Amino acid sequence: MPTSAVSTSSSTPCLRVQVRTEPLEAGTWAQNRFRLRVDLTNTSLHSCIILSRLWRLIDAEHRVTELRGHCVSGQRPELQPGVTYTFANEVQLASEWGSLEGSFRVLDETGVLHEIELDRRLLASPIMA
Secondary structure (H helix, E strand, O other), X not given: OOOOOEEEEEXXXXXXXXXXXXXXXXXXXXXXXXXXXXXXXXXOOOOEEEEEEXXXXXXXXXXXXXXXXXXXXXXXXXXXOOOEEEEEXXXXXXXXXXXXXXXXXXXXXXXXXXXXXXXXXXXXXXXXX
């Protein structure tokens, strides 16, 4: 099955989040599964630490699954100004298509807590002709 990737980004004064999504290759184990590649870039003048993330998966039947983590891929990365941290996740929907939205909680070195919201993005496998 051909894959198609979609890339979107969200920005705040302290963090730019870029998410690339693509369906996994064909196979019964990969059905309705998507790979997420996430780039977090510190765009501020202060270091910051990524405290947690939330993925909200919404399937075609409007069922919502929340995936919360007190870290990102088992880590709490500390980003110096201008530094990018990249990680990957895989998610599975209960239907053939749906959407993903979410947020990251970030604490900067001045003690300010930021909630960075991710815009909703479509998750769907390419249509076979």
